[in-house]
Amino acid sequence: MSNIKYILGSFGDPDELMHGIDKLQENNIKIYDVYTPMPIHGIEAKLGIKRSRLDILAFFCGITGTASAFALIYLTSVVDWKHNIGGKPALALPDFIPIMFELTVLFCAFSLVGSYYASTHLFPGRAPRVMDLRATDDRFIIAIDAQQNVEHSKIDGLLKDAGALEVKHNERKYISYE
Amino acid sequence: MGTHNYNLTEQFEFTGKAKTLSIVAIVVGIVAIVLGFVQGAHERTFANLLLMAYYFACVCMSGAFFLAVQFVAQAGWSASILRVPQAMAKTLPIAVVILIAVIGLGLYTHNLYHHWHADGLTDQNSANYDKLIDGKSAFLNVPFFMARQVIFLGVYCIFAVLLAKLSNNEDLEGGLNSYRKSFKYSCIFLVIYGFTTPIFAFDTVMSLEAHWFSTMFGWYNFAAMWVSSLATIAIIIILLRKSGYMSWVNNSHLHNLGQFIFGFSIFWTYVWFAQFMLIYYANIPEETVYFYKRFEHYEFWFYLNLILNFLSPVLLLMDRDNKRQENILLTVSIIVLCGHWVDYYQMIMPGTVEEHHKFGYIEIGTAIGFVGLFTFTVLNALSKKPLIAKNHPFLQESLNHHL
Numbered sequence: 001m002s003n004i005k006y007i008l009g010s011f012g013d014p015d016e017l018m019h020g021i022d023k024l025q026e027n028n029i030k031i032y033d034v035y036t037p038m039p040i041h042g043i044e045a046k047l048g049i050k051r052s053r054l055d056i057l058a059f060f061c062g063i064t065g066t067a068s069a070f071a072l073i074y075l076t077s078v079v080d081w082k083h084n085i086g087g088k089p090a091l092a093l094p095d096f097i098p099i100m101f102e103l104t105v106l107f108c109a110f111s112l113v114g115s116y117y118a119s120t121h122l123f124p125g126r127a128p129r130v131m132d133l134r135a136t137d138d139r140f141i142i143a144i145d146a147q148q149n150v151e152h153s154k155i156d157g158l159l160k161d162a163g164a165l166e167v168k169h170n171e172r173k174y175i176s177y178e
Numbered sequence: 179m180g181t182h183n184y185n186l187t188e189q190f191e192f193t194g195k196a197k198t199l200s201i202v203a204i205v206v207g208i209v210a211i212v213l214g215f216v217q218g219a220h221e222r223t224f225a226n227l228l229l230m231a232y233y234f235a236c237v238c239m240s241g242a243f244f245l246a247v248q249f250v251a252q253a254g255w256s257a258s259i260l261r262v263p264q265a266m267a268k269t270l271p272i273a274v275v276i277l278i279a280v281i282g283l284g285l286y287t288h289n290l291y292h293h294w295h296a297d298g299l300t301d302q303n304s305a306n307y308d309k310l311i312d313g314k315s316a317f318l319n320v321p322f323f324m325a326r327q328v329i330f331l332g333v334y335c336i337f338a339v340l341l342a343k344l345s346n347n348e349d350l351e352g353g354l355n356s357y358r359k360s361f362k363y364s365c366i367f368l369v370i371y372g373f374t375t376p377i378f379a380f381d382t383v384m385s386l387e388a389h390w391f392s393t394m395f396g397w398y399n400f401a402a403m404w405v406s407s408l409a410t411i412a413i414i415i416i417l418l419r420k421s422g423y424m425s426w427v428n429n430s431h432l433h434n435l436g437q438f439i440f441g442f443s444i445f446w447t448y449v450w451f452a453q454f455m456l457i458y459y460a461n462i463p464e465e466t467v468y469f470y471k472r473f474e475h476y477e478f479w480f481y482l483n484l485i486l487n488f489l490s491p492v493l494l495l496m497d498r499d500n501k502r503q504e505n506i507l508l509t510v511s512i513i514v515l516c517g518h519w520v521d522y523y524q525m526i527m528p529g530t531v532e533e534h535h536k537f538g539y540i541e542i543g544t545a546i547g548f549v550g551l552f553t554f555t556v557l558n559a560l561s562k563k564p565l566i567a568k569n570h571p572f573l574q575e576s577l578n579h580h581l
Contacts, residue, residue, distance in 0.1 A: 041578075041580045042580065055498065059496075086459065086460075086461050087461070088461075094451075094454065094455050094458050094459070095455070095458075095459060097451065097455070098455070
């Protein structure tokens with residue numbers, strides 16, 4: 001067993017990258033992940049990536065915000081300390097709506113920022129997880145798990161045939177950690 | 179990318195059922211309007227005519243606005259569907275002639291705008307003297323009012339026809355010349371449109387109850403006309419697709435239109451609520467009179483308005499997959515169009531027929547008549563040119579559109 005953990009095929013062009021993905025999939029080689037410096041249309045479908053559940057999270061966080069705002073106003077200005085504002089009833093719902101709306105947006109936005117940090121492991125002071133630094137610049141990277149796919153020379157050949165400019169055998173997963 | 183076999187010279191044929199039904203609808207409308215006048219319901223018929231003529235003009239001019247927004251934003255996704263709003267823009271002159279005729283006749287016969295246009299309102303010695311209206315008479319007098327209507331609507335017409343014409347030139351000549359000109363004129367049009375539509379809405383609808391005013395009213399009406407126009411564009415495209423045209427329109431185009439309808443329905447609610455809440459909160463009698471009338475005599479319509487225009491688009495279009503399904507998008511678009519009829523109904527009726535409003539053959543007949551007229555004129559304009567602007571610089575982007 002070699003020490004190689006990941007094989008990285010580095011492409012200079014998104015079309016060649018897509019071609020490389022096709023080649024690997026035809027040979028039943030499982031792709032660990034693909035890193036690109038820009039979004040590529042149709043790549044999610046090709047890699048079989050499931051749809052993000054971010055919208056569902058956003059919805060429930062938003063609803064929590066609405067409920068919190070309502071609870072806050074209701075408990076303070078209806079139950080606890082009634083005010084007479086312009087002769088309106090204590091439970092004057094139209095007055096509540098702007099605050100409920102704002103807290104919905106606030107909860108939603110905070111939870112989305114939080115979930116983004118959690119899913120990308122991007123915390124202040126922590127080195128980001130990067131498998132190949134040039135994926136953040138001008139290269140399109142296909143990563144293959146070298147422990148699961150043992151035919152390394154075949155993978156190298158396939159990547160080169162598809163137009164990879166460079167094939168790397170990395171012994172560490174994330175090169176950005178020191 | 180870019181290996182499509184679309185027929186870029188495809189042309190819509192306006193024949194058969196669509197033509198017959200729209201002519202039948204126009205006849206139904208004329209019969210309903212004539213019956214309304216014969217039976218003596220002059221004011222009610224005029225109110226309905228104003229409602230539908232205003233709706234018709236607003237949908238068409240927002241078609242021109244849609245075109246201008248796409249050009250100014252340099253949007254690529256919409257390049258292949260621009261012929262539909264162009265057909266609506268080309269119909270605008272017809273809508274404008276009808277609207278100005280209805281307003282002019284309504285003023286002349288004292289069936290519309292009688293809150294500020296009646297004998298003696300501005301005459302200090304008259305028994306009818308109204309100090310508030312006298313104070314507003316520098317703005318609200320018939321010559322200036324009609325001049326504003328003619329100038330605003332005329333300018334919208336010029337830009338609407340110009341944008342459609344530039345696109346036709348592009349078909350013939352190719353090159354970027356027409357696109358650059360469209361961009362330039364769109365910028366000018368948007369500035370003019372943005373500043374004048376609120377005044378247009380103040381004049382045409384808000385002045386029906388001339389004692390009351392709201393500065394939100396212009397944007398409230400703008401949101402209504404914009405969202406109803408987007409719904410109309412979606413309906414026309416989906417129905418064309420269902421009858422075998424525009425095969426290049428994919429789910430992503432529908433998704434974009436769905437996002438527009440969803441987003442601007444919420445924007446409409448936002449503006450509606452901002453107007454309502456400020457009046458509710460401040461509780462000043464001269465402002466609350468507007469909602470007092472609507473709560474007293476129009477309660478059903480008041481709540482129906484919110485259900486159709488806010489709850490149904492929010493609940494039905496929130497999900498991503500729903501925006502991409504043409505049947506759901508079609509249903510929501512039709513609900514939103516009916517909803518904005520209800521919206522205009524409870525804007526216009528309390529200022530004209532007051533508490534004697536009815537929902538009968540005049541309302542339904544006039545609405546059907548104008549829908550028929552709209553269908554006939556827009557489909558007729560659409561059938562004159564190919565269904566795709568084949569030399570649009572962003573056409574490939576639109577054909578490959580993917581979300």
